[in-house]
Amino acid sequence: MAAGEEIWCQGWSEPDAGSDLAGIRSRAVRNDAGDGWLLTGQKTWASRGAFAEWCFGIFRTDPKRNATAPDLLLIAMDSPGVTVRPIPQIDGETGFAEIFFDGVEVPDSQVLGEEGSGWSVAMSTAAASAA
């Protein structure tokens, strides 16, 4: 990622969860085999989302858990069930995108950090990118 050999985008914001990021609704539920997750939901404003190969996104994995305890998953953008809709810009360039997840399968090996730690991982990422 740092070398720019792979393009990644950040899947945090949703249509009704921007400043209020803890209001995300995108969900991850266990798959039938019990070795991964199935993602559903929508992200928006993902910078580089129109051409990224990977996305790191936050998803609610346990509806009973506090909204600020999602998980952070690493998603290959060519996974079945991922739909990318580029957002046109006034200058004609296309970089931002909406990303739709419809039963996207993600293995346990692509969950970053401890269970329920997605919020602190995301906030550390935001702090590092703002520095």
Ligand SMILES: Cc1cc2nc3c(=O)[nH]c(=O)nc-3n(C[C@H](O)[C@H](O)[C@H](O)COP(=O)(O)OP(=O)(O)OC[C@H]3O[C@@H](n4cnc5c(N)ncnc54)[C@H](O)[C@@H]3O)c2cc1C
């Ligand atoms: C250049 C750019 C790149 C971006 N890249 C990404 C990305 O890569 N990945 C990603 O996930 N998102 C990205 N975003 C989205 C960005 O994180 C959201 O736009 C941001 O979180 C604001 O959310 P919103 O647009 O829904 O605005 P809203 O949350 O609806 O806010 C609208 C206005 O209301 C104000 N407001 C909101 N809540 C309150 C409150 N409680 N009290 C007072 N005022 C309030 C805000 O300050 C703002 O002026 C990007 C945005 C921009 C502009």
